[in-house]
Amino acid sequence: MKENRRPLLKKILGSFLAVTGMSYAAKAEPNEEKEVFSVETDDEIPLFSGATKLGKMVFIAGKGAHFDGDIKAHTDHVLKELEKELIKAGSSMHKVLKVSVFLNDIADYKGMNEVYKGRFGKKPPVRTTVAVAKGGVPGDSLVEMDCIAYI
DSSP states (O other): OHHHHHHHHHHHHHHHHHHHTOOGGGSOOTTOOOEEEEEEEETTEEEEEEEEEETTEEEEEEEEOOSSOOHHHHHHHHHHHHHHHHHHTTOOGGGEEEEEEEESOGGGHHHHHHHHTTTTOSSOOEEEEEEOOTTOSGGGOSEEEEEEEEO
Protein backbone atom coordinates (compact mmCIF):
# COMPACT_ATOMS: atom_id res chain seq x y z
CA MET A 1 0.00 0.00 0.00
CA LYS A 2 2.73 2.50 0.99
CA GLU A 3 4.72 1.86 -2.21
CA ASN A 4 1.71 3.01 -4.25
CA ARG A 5 1.31 6.34 -2.42
CA ARG A 6 4.44 8.07 -3.76
CA PRO A 7 3.49 7.80 -7.47
CA LEU A 8 -0.04 8.90 -6.59
CA LEU A 9 1.25 11.90 -4.63
CA LYS A 10 3.56 12.84 -7.53
CA LYS A 11 0.63 12.61 -9.92
CA ILE A 12 -1.53 14.81 -7.67
CA LEU A 13 1.31 17.33 -7.27
CA GLY A 14 1.88 17.35 -11.02
CA SER A 15 -1.83 18.04 -11.61
CA PHE A 16 -1.81 20.84 -9.03
CA LEU A 17 1.28 22.44 -10.57
CA ALA A 18 -0.22 22.21 -14.05
CA VAL A 19 -3.47 23.84 -12.93
CA THR A 20 -1.69 26.64 -11.05
CA GLY A 21 0.79 27.27 -13.87
CA MET A 22 3.79 26.33 -11.73
CA SER A 23 6.36 23.88 -13.00
CA TYR A 24 8.49 21.23 -11.38
CA ALA A 25 11.25 23.86 -11.46
CA ALA A 26 9.65 25.29 -8.31
CA LYS A 27 10.50 22.18 -6.32
CA ALA A 28 13.83 21.56 -4.65
CA GLU A 29 16.35 19.00 -5.78
CA PRO A 30 16.59 15.93 -3.49
CA ASN A 31 19.89 16.93 -1.86
CA GLU A 32 19.42 20.69 -2.05
CA GLU A 33 19.97 22.58 1.20
CA LYS A 34 17.82 25.52 2.17
CA GLU A 35 19.40 28.96 2.30
CA VAL A 36 18.60 31.19 5.26
CA PHE A 37 18.86 34.96 5.58
CA SER A 38 18.76 37.31 8.57
CA VAL A 39 19.02 34.65 11.28
CA GLU A 40 17.80 35.83 14.69
CA THR A 41 19.53 34.32 17.70
CA ASP A 42 18.77 33.86 21.36
CA ASP A 43 21.95 33.58 23.43
CA GLU A 44 23.82 32.80 20.17
CA ILE A 45 21.54 29.82 19.44
CA PRO A 46 19.64 30.19 16.15
CA LEU A 47 16.00 31.03 16.83
CA PHE A 48 14.51 31.72 13.38
CA SER A 49 15.41 33.06 9.95
CA GLY A 50 14.05 36.23 8.41
CA ALA A 51 13.83 34.41 5.10
CA THR A 52 14.34 30.88 3.84
CA LYS A 53 14.90 29.86 0.24
CA LEU A 54 14.62 26.36 -1.17
CA GLY A 55 14.64 25.65 -4.86
CA LYS A 56 12.60 28.36 -6.55
CA MET A 57 10.54 29.18 -3.45
CA VAL A 58 11.19 31.86 -0.84
CA PHE A 59 9.47 32.19 2.54
CA ILE A 60 9.65 35.56 4.32
CA ALA A 61 9.09 35.63 8.08
CA GLY A 62 6.68 38.06 9.69
CA LYS A 63 7.73 41.69 9.54
CA GLY A 64 6.38 44.29 11.92
CA ALA A 65 6.73 48.03 12.53
CA HIS A 66 8.21 48.81 15.91
CA PHE A 67 7.76 52.56 16.18
CA ASP A 68 5.00 55.03 17.03
CA GLY A 69 2.60 55.58 14.16
CA ASP A 70 -0.80 54.75 12.74
CA ILE A 71 -1.87 51.67 10.76
CA LYS A 72 -1.01 53.32 7.43
CA ALA A 73 2.56 54.12 8.49
CA HIS A 74 3.01 50.63 9.95
CA THR A 75 1.58 48.93 6.85
CA ASP A 76 3.83 50.95 4.53
CA HIS A 77 6.89 50.09 6.61
CA VAL A 78 6.03 46.37 6.75
CA LEU A 79 5.48 46.15 2.99
CA LYS A 80 8.81 47.88 2.35
CA GLU A 81 10.54 45.41 4.69
CA LEU A 82 8.95 42.46 2.88
CA GLU A 83 10.10 43.88 -0.43
CA LYS A 84 13.70 44.27 0.83
CA GLU A 85 13.79 40.61 1.93
CA LEU A 86 12.25 39.44 -1.36
CA ILE A 87 14.83 41.33 -3.40
CA LYS A 88 17.66 40.00 -1.22
CA ALA A 89 16.40 36.45 -1.94
CA GLY A 90 16.14 37.09 -5.70
CA SER A 91 12.39 37.61 -5.92
CA SER A 92 9.99 40.57 -6.01
CA MET A 93 6.58 41.76 -4.85
CA HIS A 94 5.16 40.68 -8.22
CA LYS A 95 6.17 37.07 -7.52
CA VAL A 96 4.42 36.77 -4.17
CA LEU A 97 1.90 33.92 -4.06
CA LYS A 98 0.57 34.19 -0.50
CA VAL A 99 0.48 36.87 2.20
CA SER A 100 -0.65 36.48 5.80
CA VAL A 101 -1.68 39.68 7.57
CA PHE A 102 -1.96 39.86 11.35
CA LEU A 103 -3.71 42.96 12.65
CA ASN A 104 -3.49 44.12 16.24
CA ASP A 105 -7.07 45.44 15.86
CA ILE A 106 -9.54 44.40 13.15
CA ALA A 107 -10.76 48.03 13.13
CA ASP A 108 -7.52 48.80 11.21
CA TYR A 109 -8.56 46.55 8.29
CA LYS A 110 -9.70 49.42 6.04
CA GLY A 111 -6.60 51.55 6.68
CA MET A 112 -4.29 48.60 6.08
CA ASN A 113 -6.08 47.84 2.79
CA GLU A 114 -5.68 51.43 1.59
CA VAL A 115 -1.88 51.11 1.80
CA TYR A 116 -1.72 47.43 0.76
CA LYS A 117 -3.73 47.92 -2.45
CA GLY A 118 -1.62 47.75 -5.61
CA ARG A 119 1.68 46.90 -3.89
CA PHE A 120 1.85 43.48 -5.55
CA GLY A 121 0.99 44.54 -9.11
CA LYS A 122 -2.04 43.71 -11.24
CA LYS A 123 -2.08 40.05 -10.15
CA PRO A 124 -2.15 40.21 -6.35
CA PRO A 125 -1.40 37.17 -4.20
CA VAL A 126 -3.94 35.29 -2.13
CA ARG A 127 -4.19 36.70 1.36
CA THR A 128 -5.37 35.76 4.80
CA THR A 129 -6.08 38.56 7.27
CA VAL A 130 -6.78 37.96 10.95
CA ALA A 131 -6.91 40.02 14.11
CA VAL A 132 -4.63 38.51 16.74
CA ALA A 133 -5.84 37.41 20.15
CA LYS A 134 -5.44 39.34 23.37
CA GLY A 135 -1.89 40.55 23.77
CA GLY A 136 -1.50 41.88 20.25
CA VAL A 137 1.18 41.59 17.61
CA PRO A 138 4.69 41.11 19.11
CA GLY A 139 6.74 44.28 19.51
CA ASP A 140 3.74 46.61 19.68
CA SER A 141 3.33 46.66 15.89
CA LEU A 142 -0.15 47.40 14.61
CA VAL A 143 0.36 44.91 11.78
CA GLU A 144 2.64 42.01 10.92
CA MET A 145 2.90 40.28 7.52
CA ASP A 146 4.69 37.27 6.13
CA CYS A 147 4.70 35.91 2.59
CA ILE A 148 5.60 33.09 0.22
CA ALA A 149 6.99 33.85 -3.22
CA TYR A 150 8.80 32.22 -6.11
CA ILE A 151 12.02 33.21 -7.83
